[in-house]
Amino acid sequence: MLKIFIVIPENNNQIHQNSVIIQEYRYNTMLFKMLIDLNIHLFVTLKKSMMKFLFTLFFFIPSIFTYAQISDGYKDISKEINELADKNVSSYEESFNNGKKMLSLAKTKAEFARAYGHMGFARFNQLKYSEAIPLFEKGRKYANESNYYEATFLIDLNLKKAYEIIGLKSKALECWEEAQQVGKKLDKVNADFMINQEFAYDLEEQDKYKEAIPYRLKMLDIVTNSQKSTPIAKVMNIAMMNYILAYNYLKSKKINDAIRCIQLSEKYLKEIPDISKMQDIEQFYLCKGMIYAEQNNISQAKKWFDLAGNSVNKRNNKDLYSKILEERLLYGIDDPKKNKSIINDYIEQKKKFSKDISTIVTRESEIEYNNKQKQKFRLKLLIVVIIILSIIILFLNHKYKKGEKKLQTKFEKIISSLEQNNEPKEIKANFKDSDNYRVVTEEKLSLNRIMSKEKEAELLSKMIEFEKGIEFTNKNFTISNFIAILETNSKYANYILKKHRKKNFNDYVNGLKIKFIIEKLYANPEYLNYKINYLSELSGFSTHSRFAQIFKNETGISPSEFISKLSKTKRDKK
Secondary structure (H helix, E strand, O other): OOOEEEOOOOOHHHHHHHEEEEOOOOOOHHHHHHHHHOOOOOOOOOOHHHHHHHHHHOOEOOOHHHHHHHOOOOOOOOHHHHHHHHOOOOOHHHHHHHHHHHHHHOOOHHHHHHHHHHHHHHHHHOOOHHHHHHHHHHHHHHHHHOOOHHHHHHHHHHHHHHHHHOOOHHHHHHHHHHHHHHHOOOOHHHHHHHHHHHHHHHHHHOOOHHHHHHHHHHHHHHHHHOOOOOHHHHHHHHHHHHHHHHHHHHHOOOHHHHHHHHHHHHHHHOOOOOHHHOOOOHHHHHHHHHHHHHOOOHHHHHHHHHHHHHHHHHOOOHHHHHHHHHHHHHHOOOOHHHHHHHHHHHHHHHHHHHHHHHHHHHHHHHHHHHHHHHHHHHHHHHHHHHHHHHHHHHHHHHHHHHHHHHHHHHHHHHHHHHHOOOOOHHHOOOOOOOOOOOOOOHHHHOOOOOOOHHHHHHHHHHHHHHHOOOHHHOOOOOHHHHHHHHOOOHHHHHHHHHHHOOOOHHHHHHHHHHHHHHHHHHHOHHHHHOOHHHHHHHOOOOOHHHHHHHHHHHHOOOHHHHHHHHHHHHHHHO
16 A cells, blocks of 8 residues: 655755655455465464554655645744754654754744644654654644644644554544644645545555545646646656556556556656655556566566665665565565565564564553553542542531531620620620629628728729720720729729639720720621721720730630621621
């Protein structure tokens, strides 16, 4: 099966980059019959997936140059990146390294698209599909985001091939459909050529050479009528397209058409100074040998088969050499003694090739298996994380609701006390007089008494009167001020506080301040709109943080929480 990938070049330096040939191979059942007839026992087991590898190995030349060529003029590609993409390389690994350099220089999305595409093509040509596909996908993402249609088109075509090889038909079809749509936005010559080429490829992979011929003819017409090609490039492309067509005609048993194509190819090859430097010229030699074999001109057939075999051996293209051996065997142009040597050589080549393919398939399978295991592990880990997070969320939610319930209970107690004209339990501070507080019993008053009952009652009365005022909201209010108001001494003042309010002076005054601001908030809704800093200052605290701390200690709820709940309560009542 012969495949060719050509893009019309812009200049002479790009000729060899644009005349890219992809030829693919599939075992022919006729060969196996012949081998059996010759008592050669060859057992080759190739899975369907392995066969796909065969398609991309025979007569294969890098498509990366095609990608580089079609994208040269894109506005958002720097000169440095274009030069790296167009640079001649001796290996796919060198091409990949150039792609890495392009990636390090990339600044625009278009440049990232080109860099990833370049690296993907290199890995694809190395049959490293598990590496190529993610690179292609990244390239396609950047290409789509930057409207870089040329890159999107070529990446889609190569992704299609890659997905077909690994058996993902649906993904391949998706890429193929996108490529056709994007192709409508490109230069019609290049797009039409490659779309027709892809149709031809698909048919040739199924050994439908006859059905592929119309698409190859369209490709030849595009090449022939192109106004973009340099004269020498056009000559090379026409010559190449004709001997590819010749192969398809031969496989379709249309010998006269094959002869016509080879004659045309030969005519154009004469205009090329050194055809030995032309990419895979062995295909031309092969077709010449097959035509002579069809005409029963065995001596000429041997000559051209020998020329093809010797030439391809110099290039060390073992895959193409195996193809030439196969066709030689199919036509039976050698004597039995020679056949035996060719068959042994062929078998040896196939063994090596099958081993290589098996290694590739095994490696790719291992990679795929490892990836699946990683995905399973990640899935399990994700499930565990989700479960843990769910438990944490449920716990926190439960804790939050429990806390909210406690806060609501505390808030309701405060409001209930206010509505009943009673002090909140949390801030009550044992305020007691004949009207609002429980009278201290005679028995308790008699305990550790340091003053007369009359004096104690006097001081208690003065303290109750003090609590009704706002002197305590003064930031500089001290125990000395408190003693002066009571008109007593520190010993008596502390005795009254400890016995009747169960607090020292600081806690006592702070409690009064909190009581004061709570009553303001409850009685005057406009206070609910004031900032905490202002409320802190209004109640006589030196700092916002001190106010918040004391408020929480006295009530069990923060100022902001209290204001929020009180605001909601008042809104609900409206």
